Amino acid sequence: MVFQLSNTVLLSLLLVLISTALLLIVQKNTTNVIPGHKITNRDPTFIIAGPSGSGKTSLFNVLTTDTVKPTVMSQTPNVAEDYMLPSTVKSFKFKLIEFPGHVKLRYRLFDTLKESTALKGLIFVVDSTIDPQKLADTAEFLYDILALTERFPEGVDIMIACNKSESFSSRPPLKIRDALEKEIGKVIERKAKSLSAVNKSGETIGESGSDDASAASLNFQGIRDFNFDALDGNVDAIEGSVLKNQIEKWECWIDERSVN
Incomplete structure (x- = not known):
């Protein structure tokens, strides 16, 4: 017994x-899964995104082939399955994906953000020669990205890669960062008012409004003065130039995120 x-x-x-x-x-x-979404990408991944014409594809080419090639507007994502880190930890390999910036093709980026478990960082490329007063569309694109990345338990680190910094008309990274903060604040305010109007009218938010509703009620609800520092993920603005192959600071940023 x-x-x-x-x-x-x-x-x-x-x-x-x-x-x-x-x-x-x-x-x-x-640990890095947005609740309620299927998982299709479990590989450690870095993502390159941003508006059209900012230099995303050229950056992808430099990082993967160390050469600057003439590019045209991307229609499909560019993927490097076994991307070697640029400078320090050569034994680590990651997936590197560059997504088209056209509005009608951004759903591919959003789907990947929802369906990945090991996002190491996102490089958001912007043209540093653009007038800060004309960053409204770029800010709304970044807002849509943040509405997804901030659903991860610890967020996702984002680098605002201020490209074309060699140009005489380029703006300092901090000025671009500040301008994007202000414009994202306006986006949040607009969406909050829209959501409030829908709720007051008694209408049910359907499929077309579901993403806006969840984003507006996420970590952004009630924010009067939006600030990147309040996010779970870190947001850094760093200057560089793909054309001049001056991307060492961007490579260091990637290296630092790879070991965390």
């Missing part, structure tokens, strides 16, 4: 240990 009881206890302990191990594995694989 004692022998049988001991076997029963041992079996119970073994089942508990197996269940605990399985739970830890599941938790490890879902």
Whole structure:
């Protein structure tokens, strides 16, 4: 009887240990998952995004081939499955994906953000020669990205890669960052008013408004003066130039995120 009881206890302990191990594995694989979305990309991944004409594809080419090539507007994402880190930890490999900036093709970026578990960082490329007063569309694009990345438990680090910094008309990174903050604040205010108007009218938010509603009620609700520092993910604005192959600061940023 004692022998049988001991076997029963041992079996119970073994089942508990197996269940605990399985739970830890599941938790490890879902720590960076947006709840409610299927998972199609579990690879450690860096993403390049931004408005059309900012230099995204050229940056992808420099990072993957170390050459600047003439480019045309991308229609499909560019993917490097085994991207080697640019400078320091050569033994690590990652997936590097560059997405088209056209409004009608941005859904591919948003789908990937929803369906990835190991996003290491997102490089948001902007043209630093643009007038800060004309960043409204760029800011709304970045807002849409933040509305997704901030749903991850610890957010996603984002670098605003201020390209074309060699130009005489380029703006300092901090000025671009500040301008984007102000414009995102306006986007939040507009969406909050729109959501409030819908709620007051008694209408049910359908499919077309579901993303705006969830984004407006996420971490942005009630924010009067939007500030990147309040986000879970870090947002850095760093100057550089793809044309002049002056991307060392961007490479260092990628390296730092790869080991975290």
